[in-house]
Amino acid sequence: MSREQRGLWLGVVGVAIFALTLPMTRVAVGTPEAPLMSGLFVALGRAVLAAVLSIVFLLATRAPWPKRADWPALSLTAGGVVFGFPLLTSVAMRHVEAVHASVIVGVLPLATAMAGAVLHRQRPAPRFWLCAGLGSVLVVAFALLNSGQGGLRLHPADLLLLAAMACAAVGYAYGARLSQHMRAEHVICWALVASLPVTLPLAWLTWPAQALPATAWGAFAYVSVGSMWLGFFAWYRGLALGGTVRVSQVQLLQPFLTMLFAVPLLGERLDALTLAFGAAVVVTVFLGKRAPIDTRTPSTPTLSPRSPA
Template sequence: MNVKASAPTHAPDTRGLWLGLLGVTIFAMTLPMTRIAVGTPGGPQMSGAFLALGRAAVAAVLSMAFLAATRAPWPLRRDWLPLALTSAGVVFGFPLLTSIAMRHVEAVHASVIVGVLPLATAAVGAWLHGQRPSGGFWACAAAGSALVIAFALLHNGSGDVLLAPADLLLLAAMGCAAVGYGYGGQLSQRMRADHVICWALVVAFPLTLPGAWMTWPTGGISPAAWGAFAYVAVFSMWLGFFAWYRGLALGGTVRVSQVQLVQPFLSMLFAVPLLGERIDAATIAFGVAVIATVFVGKKMPVRAGAGN
């Protein structure tokens, strides 16, 4: 009579991981598209400041329409500060820093720096949600992050063991993203996930709109650059977060964040047809090793904190 009493309890976790993967796949196009939009030192397109602020302004307009169409309630008083911190991380920090850096590095190289993001997101998520990942979980996260950092150093083109200034900007961007993901994931547990990013964009709109206006490009911008701008505005800055924050809410920030370990290698795959960049055997080997840490880490226990 109680055959269904033991129905699978991991269905939300699994859905969360799949939604997280969908969000990561959308985000994986961000670096190649950003490279197209800002150009190179020898062939500049739009500025990094305009790309970051302009894409947020466009996404904010879409967000206002979406919030009105779905009759979204106003955030509670306690939600405004987390929304502001989410906005600071994913609307300002990450887009601005990556947009500036991407003019000076190739997408294949820059994408591997994203490999430190899962560990940073897991750390922020564990602190915010009172979760206690096991030692095995942290070992897998650290191993995956170490692999992608080693890959970045081996492919920095200079032969030394120092990260370039653009790499430091990208690492700072990862810290901003981790904070935005952590607070956004926390808000998604009590708000609709799609409403979280919409409100974060609306909060930033009084700054992003005039900022985009003041940094509007005056030179000739190619159609490809405008197309890349449209992608990062609609998908990277908006729709991707619908899936990502919902995945974090269902599967837990600490665990779902590890799906981001595949993002660098998806970005590389996209960079080949979009930018004509190349992937060698070492890239494939590192990719297989990093992806393996995702699946091993998924099996490791993540315990709730004493206050939960």
């Protein structure tokens, strides 16, 4: 396999793990009528459990300390995928179904590609940006039609999900950048360990006071070990090998995998409107990803010496 092909297949593995995140989060937090874990505990607690696993892994692999120049990028990675995305989605998933949220996730491939293009100074063709805008409009239109507010107003949970997509895109882009010279596994591990002074005390304060069913704890274990840890092993390595802009295309699979998982796990149903909007978002992302990308770094033009008269 070529380097790009290996990156794409690793990206598929990561996306398959991530696709269960929203349904499992829904199982853990419950519904407004039957609440279980708080969204804060799910987000922070899963980061603590993954950080403990990360410490063991870093010691076992004798990982070197990150260089001083890497800490700003690690901080942005942690801000996006350790704090931003988990916190926002965990709070939102108590109020919306996983099938509904999966359509909002449909904008993530374009958001990731846009963040990667800016960070790596790549220049996609105008068609890419046109498709990016169209995909975003479709996602917002779907959220408006399903808001249940009796008017053209977004549900607060939809706003949280859209903000979560932005956080994830930034975290993915900076994590992929670090994976160019660090082991991909070490990137997420150091981001989790660096966040531990904040996540540990907050997780302790938000620990559930009531007894919870085993299904809630099982879902919490999945988002801790799978979504917050192992999924990033494959995902960051795939982005590093195949390029952030290209490999983010495999996230096209995530909304549909999430829908398929949500039906048997949560008893949710798929309607024609959801499927139609999900397919439309995928088409816009597919067209945008096929647009040519200029990977050359812009350079300052030099003046040639004037020829003698």
